[in-house]
Amino acid sequence: MSAQPEPVSIPPHQPRLLVMKFGGTLMGSSRAIRHSASLVKRSTVLGTLVVVVVSAMTGVTNGLLKLADAAEAGDIAFANDEIAIMRNRHFTAAQELGAAPDSETVREIREMHETLRQAVYGVYLLRELTPRSRDLIVSFGERLSAPLMALALAQDGLKSHHLTGGQAGILTDSHFGNAKPLPTTYTRVKDRLDGLLGAGMTPVVAGFMGETVKGAISTLGRGGTDFTATIVGAALHADEVWTWKDVDGFMSADPRSVPRARTIVQLSYGEVMELAYFGAKVLHPLAVTPLQDHGIPLRVKSAADPDFAGTLVVADAVTLPGQSVKAVTAIKGVSIITVSGAGILGVPEVVADLFNTLARENITLLMVSQSSSMSNVSLAVQSASAERTVAALRTPLAGRQLQVDIQEGVAVLAIVGAGMRGTKGVAARLFGALATEDINILMISQGSSELNISVAIEEKDVDSATREVHGAFGLDGDVPA
Incomplete structure (x- = not known):
């Protein structure tokens, strides 16, 4: 009698899993929220x-x-008036989405606004707004919008459950205002959201925030909802992360400055990080980092045209022959701080002290350059951080023969593209385009990855410079993948 073959176990089909992020414009009114919910459905x-x-x-x-x-500043009347306006806006949206006056959604919104009022009153009494207090207060924006999305999904017949970032499992360090997720976050998020998904729920996570080990609310920086979405996507090993926007995807330049800018079909993780870091506000600069280890694609899609593919972000994006640059982007509102003098010559620890101090103060440097004589170091920072940067540098500079100068009214312009690697003449074309517009270059930087070249110029010239550079690299026509 012949042996019977062992039965083959066929694993059950795993449904496709997407993480969808909706920005402020797509959550801006009951009508917008209803449309966003329809995209989920x-x-x-x-x-x-x-x-x-x-x-x-x-x-x-x-x-x-x-x-x-x-x-x-002591103006509690203004603060209370703003809270009242905000409360009315959220109540109105809830009512228009179908919430009854005695519903759980309305009760939640009322309780959160009362908690917000108490937090703001505490700041008023102390006349002190710490980074931790600021994070608590600013987190209410997402915490209030999550119940509204859950309500809209319920109106579409979908069971859902809304959570704060901390409740979803996002655990961060204590750098309030610009927190980073701790390694345990990914296991926590998976444990907490897998159960909801398994119960047939659509989880709604309030973006932009997490919590520290001690349970304090922390935020991930402006634009941090993108970061939340990709953290969740990596934790759940999602098939893709979709970030819905009111634009068609990443553009070859800001269309407000360059009317002939076009949608970029495909970008690599590295290209996206460079674009986001140097001013493209489509994504948080760190948004793709959680996805890289798992090779999870990210797609930037237009809510107005959901059938349009948008921009796909993957590990190895296609670059056509001869396409050295994919985009031109710029950061306005920059200041250059230059530290110079005999006290820096031949004293390497001075430079180390400068960078250690800025790291402790969590100050982001946009560009750095040092003269070949080592007699000065120039640092480009956002103008909003310039005074804080100078104040932070006073300690390591104390007692040294050094001078600090600030040049304001600066912008950083960057060209980005993987095709720049090993391509001759890219910098020459950039500098030639700027020379055509008679634009003076204040600082120059090229990353070792050869994904970008950035220059600091006067802010008044940045729009004309962007248009000229965009044309010089052949981006005024259709922009392929």
Whole structure:
């Protein structure tokens, strides 16, 4: 009698999993939220599992920062008026989305606004707004929008459950205002969201925030909802992360400065990080970092045209022959701080002290250059951080024969593209384009990755410079992948 073959075990089919992020404009009103919810349903009706990550309603984050500053300055009346306006806006949206006056959603919104009012009053009493307090206050934007998205999904027949970033498992360090996730975050997020997905729920995560080991609310920096989405995507090993925007994807330049800018079909993780770092506001600069280890694609899609593919971000994006540069981007509002003098000559620890001090103060450097004589070091920072940077440098500079100068009204322009690697003449074309517009270069930097060349120029010249450089690299026509 012949032996019977062992039965083959066929693993069950795993449904497709997407993480969808919706920005402030797409959460800005009941109508916008309803449309965003419909984009989620487009996928769920096909059997796709979706985790939703939401930003605050348009303008709410800026409003929260403004009222927090007003409370610190003693203007509690203004702060309370702003809270009342904000409360009315969220109540109205909830009502228009179908919430009854005695519903759980309305009760949650009322309780959160009361907690916000108490937090702001504490700042007013102390006349002190610490980074930790600021994070607590500014987090209410996303915490208030998450129940609204859950409500809209319920109206579309989807079971959902909303969570703060901390409740979803995002654990961060204590760099309030610009926190980073701790390694344990990914296991925590998977444990907490897998259960909801398994129960047929669509989780709605309030973006931009996490919590510290001690349970304090922390934020991931402006634009941090993108970061939340990719952290969740990496934790769940999602098939893709989709970030819905009110634009068609990454553009070859800011269309407000360059009307002939076009959508870029495909970018690499490295190209996206360079673009985001140097001023393209489509994504948080660190957004793709959680996805790299797992090779998870990220797609930037237009909510107005959901059938359009948008920009796909992958490990190895296609670069066509002769396409050295894919995009031109710029950061405005920059200052150059130059440290110079005999006290820096031949004293390497001075430079080390400078960078150690800036790291402790969590100050981001956009560009760095040092003269060949080592007699000066120039640092490009956002103008909003310039005074804080100079103040931070006073300690390591004390007692040395050094001078600090600040040049304001600066912008950083960068060209980005993997095709620049090993391609001769790229810098010459950049400098030639700037010379055509008679633009003076203040600083120059090229990364060792050869993905970008950046230059500091006067801010008044940046729009004309961007247009000229965009044309010089043949980006005024269709921009292929």
